[in-house]
Amino acid sequence: MDTVRRWIEGWRLCRGLPPVTEYDDVLLAHLGLPGREREMFTLADNIERLAPAITSTTWLTVTTPYGDAAANRLTAAGLQPFDEQKVLMSIALGDHPRPATSYRLVQQTDGPLDRVQLLAEDGTVAARGMMATVGADAVMHDIHTDPDHRRQGLGSVVMGALAGRAVERGATTGLLMATEIGVHLYRALGWLPEATMVTASGGAGAVRGDLGAVLTSR
Structure with a gap:
């Protein structure tokens, strides 16, 4: 997560975004874009815990050595991973x-x-x-x-x-x-x-759990 944290600080400056909010091993970015209001960045271990908060406009990006395995876990958790897997370099x-x-x-x-x-x-x-x-x-x-x-x-x-x-x-x-x-x-x-970065959304019309409650739960 340290490398992700360092990358995301430069990424959000390039995009003109406010500072991210950090919850233990989850980084929450506020993009304010149509269809992409927020995006969480985390590790694969947190997929199942965070899945209830993911909607069509709140995305989840997982950093992992095993992109395909993470995509399968995202799907099993009821999310819709995007076809393209990006690479942190x-x-x-x-x-x-x-x-x-x-x-x-x-x-x-x-x-x-x-x-x-x-x-x-x-x-x-x-x-x-x-x-x-x-x-x-x-x-x-x-x-x-x-x-x-x-x-x-x-x-x-x-x-x-x-x-x-x-x-x-x-x-x-x-x-x-x-x-x-x-x-x-x-x-x-x-x-x-x-590492590979796999992003998923909750799909159109997804109604899920309270974001704040999910982020502060352990």
Whole structure:
């Protein structure tokens, strides 16, 4: 949970979210989005205890070495796990490659946040990414390449630029949550998987137990 806690602090800063609320080994994030008002982050051991509080708008994300087994337990508890299992990854930032590019690199800093854009000759944004630096950790987020500029290594350039900036800030470890597609890019850059993250909701129309009561029960 320590790695999850460190990642989620940077993740919530990137998304502009308020601080998470911690209940022992459960982290509760308030997103306030349609269909995703809240999300709990925990370990697989808590699935059955937390399942009664999960609804269509309150999600549960489980961090585990065994993604498929966790998905089966979520299903058995009456929840609906999403098909995609994401991966929590890390890297020693000093080892991160920093490839060059002919695209124009634009960097912007705003408090703990850094944003990188790669601009094409016509000034359009070909690729982008951002990160939040929290102490010794830099959490990468929202890495994206425009479809018209893919297969040119621009994602690697963005990641390298962010890693370089993180080192300047004094960070030593990079953290991110990767999609199934993104894992291949990050592995090629030296990122290592820490755990699988399996997310589930309660399904449409689910009416379940009181969230506060479930979170404070042991």
